[in-house]
Amino acid sequence: MALLTALSVPGVLELVPPGGGVTATVSAAAAANSQPEWVIIPDLKITTSNWGEAQGMELARAIDGDLATFYWSGREVRAGDWLELDLGAEYELSGVRFLMATTSAPPAGSASTSSDTATGSVNTVRPYDYVYSGQILVRPAAGAWRTVGELDGRAEVEILFPTQPVRYLRLRVTRDQVYWVQIREIQLLAPPEKVAGDRAYRPAWLKIRAAEEAYTEAVEALDAALARWDDVDTGAVEGLHARIRALLERARAAYDRGADDEVVQQATEALDLSRAAAALVIESRPAEVRAVWVDRPALIEGPDSVRALLDRLAKLGVNLIFPEMVWRGAAAFPSETAPRDPGYWRWGDIDPLAFITAEAHARGIQVAPWVWVFAAGYYHEFGPVLEEHPEWAELSRDGSPFSPTEWGTAWLNASLPEVRAYLIRLLVEIVTRYDVDGLHLDYIRFNEESHIPFGYSPATLERFRAETGLDARSLTPGTPAAARWDSWREALVTSFLEEAVQQLRQVRPGLHISAAVVPDPEAARRETHQNWPLWLRQGLVDFVAAMNYTPFPGEFWSRTRLAQQAAATPARILPGLGIWLVTPERMLSEIASARELLSPGVVLFAASTLQGEFYDRLLAGPFRQGASSPLSDPEGAWLRQCTAFVQKWTQPRAIQVLPAPLAAGVGRLAQLLPSLPGQPPGRAEDRDPVTACQELLSEAERQIAGGQLQDSSQAAVERLANDARYLMILAELL
Numbered sequence: 001m002a003l004l005t006a007l008s009v010p011g012v013l014e015l016v017p018p019g020g021g022v023t024a025t026v027s028a029a030a031a032a033n034s035q036p037e038w039v040i041i042p043d044l045k046i047t048t049s050n051w052g053e054a055q056g057m058e059l060a061r062a063i064d065g066d067l068a069t070f071y072w073s074g075r076e077v078r079a080g081d082w083l084e085l086d087l088g089a090e091y092e093l094s095g096v097r098f099l100m101a102t103t104s105a106p107p108a109g110s111a112s113t114s115s116d117t118a119t120g121s122v123n124t125v126r127p128y129d130y131v132y133s134g135q136i137l138v139r140p141a142a143g144a145w146r147t148v149g150e151l152d153g154r155a156e157v158e159i160l161f162p163t164q165p166v167r168y169l170r171l172r173v174t175r176d177q178v179y180w181v182q183i184r185e186i187q188l189l190a191p192p193e194k195v196a197g198d199r200a201y202r203p204a205w206l207k208i209r210a211a212e213e214a215y216t217e218a219v220e221a222l223d224a225a226l227a228r229w230d231d232v233d234t235g236a237v238e239g240l241h242a243r244i245r246a247l248l249e250r251a252r253a254a255y256d257r258g259a260d261d262e263v264v265q266q267a268t269e270a271l272d273l274s275r276a277a278a279a280l281v282i283e284s285r286p287a288e289v290r291a292v293w294v295d296r297p298a299l300i301e302g303p304d305s306v307r308a309l310l311d312r313l314a315k316l317g318v319n320l321i322f323p324e325m326v327w328r329g330a331a332a333f334p335s336e337t338a339p340r341d342p343g344y345w346r347w348g349d350i351d352p353l354a355f356i357t358a359e360a361h362a363r364g365i366q367v368a369p370w371v372w373v374f375a376a377g378y379y380h381e382f383g384p385v386l387e388e389h390p391e392w393a394e395l396s397r398d399g400s401p402f403s404p405t406e407w408g409t410a411w412l413n414a415s416l417p418e419v420r421a422y423l424i425r426l427l428v429e430i431v432t433r434y435d436v437d438g439l440h441l442d443y444i445r446f447n448e449e450s451h452i453p454f455g456y457s458p459a460t461l462e463r464f465r466a467e468t469g470l471d472a473r474s475l476t477p478g479t480p481a482a483a484r485w486d487s488w489r490e491a492l493v494t495s496f497l498e499e500a501v502q503q504l505r506q507v508r509p510g511l512h513i514s515a516a517v518v519p520d521p522e523a524a525r526r527e528t529h530q531n532w533p534l535w536l537r538q539g540l541v542d543f544v545a546a547m548n549y550t551p552f553p554g555e556f557w558s559r560t561r562l563a564q565q566a567a568a569t570p571a572r573i574l575p576g577l578g579i580w581l582v583t584p585e586r587m588l589s590e591i592a593s594a595r596e597l598l599s600p601g602v603v604l605f606a607a608s609t610l611q612g613e614f615y616d617r618l619l620a621g622p623f624r625q626g627a628s629s630p631l632s633d634p635e636g637a638w639l640r641q642c643t644a645f646v647q648k649w650t651q652p653r654a655i656q657v658l659p660a661p662l663a664a665g666v667g668r669l670a671q672l673l674p675s676l677p678g679q680p681p682g683r684a685e686d687r688d689p690v691t692a693c694q695e696l697l698s699e700a701e702r703q704i705a706g707g708q709l710q711d712s713s714q715a716a717v718e719r720l721a722n723d724a725r726y727l728m729i730l731a732e733l734l
Contacts, residue, residue: 035161036094036189040065040206043088044188048073049081051181053550055124055609058583062183065206070102072124073181074551074581081173085186087166090141094163095189098171100130101155101182129182130155133175141167150174163191178406205258207250207267214274215244218281227282229719231648232281240277244270272644279621282588287628287641287730289574289601291320291545293370294356296327298607302346303355309607310356314363315632316618319629320602322370322440323356323544326426328383329376329412333434337426339384354433361435366632368438368512369430373423374493375443377402379412385422386410395457396447397473403447403454411447414492415460424500431508438512439504440545444497445518445528446489446547455489464488487688490529494540501540504572512542512631516576519546519559521566533566542572543631545603549578553586557593564597571732576603584613598722598729600630630733638730639673642689645723646670654720656712662720665696690731697724 046063052074053059061072063085102125132153137145138161149159151171169188204514218242225232251266298309313321325332330341333353344352357367375393376383380402386393393401394413402408412419427439447454455461456472464472468484475482497515504511517532525531550556556575564570575594579587594602604610610618628637648654649666656704658666659680672689700721703709709717 018473028464036191038097038187039091039093039190041087041091041188045086045088046186047081047086048083049082051075051077051083052581053583053586054180054551055580057124057182058585062186064210065185067099067184070182070184072126072129076176076178076180077173078176079174083171085169085188087168087188087570088166090165091188091190092163093166093169093190094137095139095158095160096136096169097156097158097185097187097189098131098151098252099156099184099187101127102129102184103127126180126182127155131171131173131181132177132179133173135172135174136162137170137172138166139168140165143679145170158189160189163497177516204267205264206256207264207271208248208255208341211244211248211251211267211274213272214271214278215241215248218244218274218277221281227715228279228653229716230283231644232283237277237280238495240273240280244273244277247273262441273365276615276620279617280624282592282621283595284622284625285595285627285641286625286644287630287637289320289629289631290316290318290623290627291322291574291601291603291605292318292610293576293603293606294321294323295606295608296324296332296341296343299323299332299352299356300343300346303350304580306352306356307359310359310365312615313607313610316615316623317626318365318370318623319627320366320437320631321356321360321607323353325353325369325430328372328378329385330383331426333430335429337422337429339388342541344485346363353430353436357434357436357490366437366512366629368440368514369434369436369444369518370440371427371430373444374412374414374446375409375537376412378407380408380410382410385412392416393457394454394460395429396452396454397456398452399456400452403451405451409447411454413460414446414458414489414496415455415457415463420496420499423496423679424503427500427501428507431504431511436511438542440514441541441618442515442516444515445530448527450527455485459610476588478670486526486529490525490531493529494534497535498538513540514543514545514574515541516547519548519563521562521576536567536572543574544572545574545576547576547578547605548590549576549581549605551581551586553589553593556590557597560594560597560599564599568600569729569732571600571729573599574601574603575599576605578605579614580605580609584617587614588617588621594720595622598726600729600733630730634730634733638690638727638734640694641730642669642727643673646673649720654716657710657716658720659709659713659717662696662703662717665699668692669696690728690734693724693727693731697721697728 044063046059048059051059054072054074057070059070059071061069094207107281131151134151135147136149136151136159137147139145145168147159150155182538183408222232222234222237222241226234247266247270251263251270252261254262254266292313294309299306323332326338327341329338331338332341332344333351334340347355353369360367376386382390382401386401390401392412394411395401396403398404401410412423414420428438429440455464461472464470464485468488470481470484472485475485501513504513515532517530517536518528521533532541532544536544544563544567546560546565548556548559550559556577560573560575563573563575567573577587577590582590591602628640630637646666646669649658650670655663667690669692672692700717703717704714704721
C-alpha cells in the first residue's frame with residue numbers, strides 16, 4: 001500500500017520534509033475525531049472524456065493544490081462523460097471533495113492572476129459552471145467499480161465513504177447540462193491515522209515538483225529542436241538551464257530547512273525560467289504573417305486602451321489586424337450607411353476606424369476591418385439593421401429568424417437585392433473613406449445546416465421556385481433536387497461576393513480581401529454553403545483565415561492540412577487559432593503545427609484574450625523577433641527569410657553534414673542574394689534567387705529519395721528541404 005502524504009493543518013499534523021527521517025505524528029484530538037484530511041498523492045494523474053480546456057485553464061489545475069487556480073472545460077458536459085483520477089498505486093481513502101465553479105476572481109498576486117483573470121471579454125467568474133448530476137465511483141488496482149456517492153446539485157460537495165483501498169476514482173456525469181465545468185480543486189480525503197508515516201509533503205513540495213517537471217520539458221524541448229535542426233541559440237538556452245538547476249538546488253535545500261516561503265520563491269523562478277527556456281528553442285521566423293482578430297471588447301474601452309493594445313501587438317511583431325468594425329450589423333465608425341454601435345460611447349468624437357488605422361500604420365501594422373456580412377443579430381435579438389428592416393431577415397425551416405442555439409444568430413436575407421446593395425454600399429464606404437489595407441469578411445455564409453437550415457423566407461422560396469421550378473419545402477434530403485437547393489444557396493453567397501469584389505477592386509485595386517471560413521472545405525459547403533476553395537481559385541479573395549478552433553492538436557493539424565489541400569497550396573491559408581480554448585503550451589504547439597505544414601502565418605483569436613501567459617509565451621518564443629509580412633512586403637519578406645536560410649545552412653555544424661552538392665547550392669544561393677534589394681518587381685534578376693532555391697530543393701529531394709544519406713545527414717537534409725519549401729511558398733506571394 002502506497003503511503004499517503006498530507007497538507008499541513010495546524011494542530012493536526014506535524015509534517016516533515018522528504019528524507020528527513022522523522023515520523024509524522026497525529027494529534028490526539030485528530031486521532032479521536034478521525035476527521036478525514038486532504039492528502040497529496042505524488043503521482044496523481046487526471047483525465048476526462050474529452051471535456052476540452054478553455055482559456056488556458058488546463059486539467060492539471062484541478063489537482064495542483066492551489067485553490068486560486070481552476071480547470072475550465074471547453075464545452076458543456078453530457079450524460080456519460082467522465083473525469084477520472086489515477087492515484088498511481090492503492091491508497092486508503094475515505095472521501096473526496098469537489099470544489100467547483102467560481103464566484104470571485106483570484107486574489108491579486110495569486111498564481112492564476114496573470115492568466116485566469118486576464119481574459120478581456122471572457123468572464124471567468126462562472127458560479128453556475130459545475131457538474132450538477134453525477135456519480136462518484138472508486139475501485140482498487142484490481143477489482144470492480146463501486147459507487148460511493150452522488151453529486152447533489154451543489155458546486156462544493158464532500159462525499160465520505162468507508163475507508164478502503166483506492167487506485168482509481170471516477171466522476172460519471174448522469175445528466176446533460178447546458179453549463180461548462182470549472183473545478184478549483186479535487187481533494188482526496190483520508191483519516192489521520194492513515195496519513196501518518198515517515199514521509200509527508202508540505203504544500204511547498206508541489207511547487208518544486210512543478211518546476212522540476214517544467215525543467216525536464218525544457219531539456220527535452222532543446223534536444224528535440226536540435227534533432228529537428230531548428231535554429232537555436234544553444235548557448236543562451238543552456239545558460240538558462242544552468243540557472244534553473246541552481247534554483248532547484250536552493251529550493252530543495254530550503255525545503256529541508258522548512259523555509260517554505262523561500263521554496264515558493266525559488267521554485268516559482270525556476271518554473272518561469274523553464275518555460276522561458278522551452279519557448280526560446282522555438283524558431284522566430286523572420287518572414288510570416290502574424291495576424292490578430294481584434295474583437296469588439298478589446299476596442300470599446302476607448303483610444304488610450306487601443307493605443308496600449310497596439311503597442312503590445314507591435315512588440316509581438318504582429319503585422320496585420322482585423323479590427324471588428326461591423327458587429328451584428330452596427331458600425332463602430334460614423335457610417336453613412338449602417339447604424340452606429342452605441343458601445344463606442346467612450347470614444348466621444350474620435351472616429352475609431354480612422355484612429356485605429358493611423359495608429360496601426362504608425363507601428364507597421366496593416367489594417368483590414370473585420371465585417372459581419374450576413375449575420376446581423378445574436379443571442380436571439382436583432383441587431384439595429386434588422387430592427388429597422390425586419391423584412392430583411394432570413395428565416396429557418398421552422399419559420400424563425402434565429403438559430404435554435406444559445407447564440408441565437410439572426411441572418412440577413414442574401415437573396416434580397418436591397419440587402420445585397422446595402423452591404424456593398426457599406427463595404428465600399430469603408431475602403432473609400434479610410435486608408436485601410438484590406439477587408440476581412442466574416443459570416444459570409446448561411447447558418448449551420450446541422451443546427452437548422454435557413455433560406456425559408458417567402459422571398460427566398462419564391463425566388464428559388466421562379467429560377468428552378470422547385471419548392472424547397474417539399475424536397476427530400478439526398479435527392480438531386482435537394483442538392484440543387486444547396487448549390488443554389490451556395491451560389492447566392494458566391495454571387496454576392498463576386499458583385500462586392502468587382503466594386504471594391506474598382507475603387508481600390510490593390511486591396512487585400514480575405515474571409516473567415518470553416519476550415520474543412522467539405523463541411524464549409526455542406527454546413528454553411530460557403531465554397532471558399534472556389535473563391536480562391538477565382539481570385540475573389542486573396543487568402544482565407546481558417547477558423548481552426550480546437551483544443552486538440554491532432555485535429556488542428558488535420559483541419560489545416562485539409563484546407564491547404566483544397567486550396568492546392570499553403571500560401572493562401574492562414575490557420576486561425578482559438579486561444580481561449582487551449583493552454584499556452586497548446587497554442588505554441590498549434591503554431592508549430594502550422595509552420596510544419598508551411599503556412600505563411602497564423603491568425604490569433606482574439607486580442608481580448610491575448611494576455612497573461614499567452615502573450616508572454618509568444619514574446620519569449622515564436623514571436624520574440626519581428627517578422628516581415630509577405631502580404632505588405634513580399635519581396636522584402638522573401639529576401640529576409642532567404643538570408644536567414646543561408647545563414648543557418650552555412651554554419652559549421654551544417655557544413656559538416658550536408659552532402660557536397662547541397663552545400664554548394666547554398667553557396668550559390670548566397671551569392672545571388674545581393675542582386676535582389678532595390679530592384680523593381682518583374683525584372684529577370686528577381687527570379688534568380690528563387691530559381692536557385694528551387695534547384696536547391698530539387699537536389700535535396702533527390703538526395704532524400706536516393707536513400708544513400710548517412711544518419712548524421714538525413715535529418716539535416718530533410719530539414720533543409722522543408723526550409724526551402726517554405727521559401728517557395730513565400731515565392732508564390734511575390
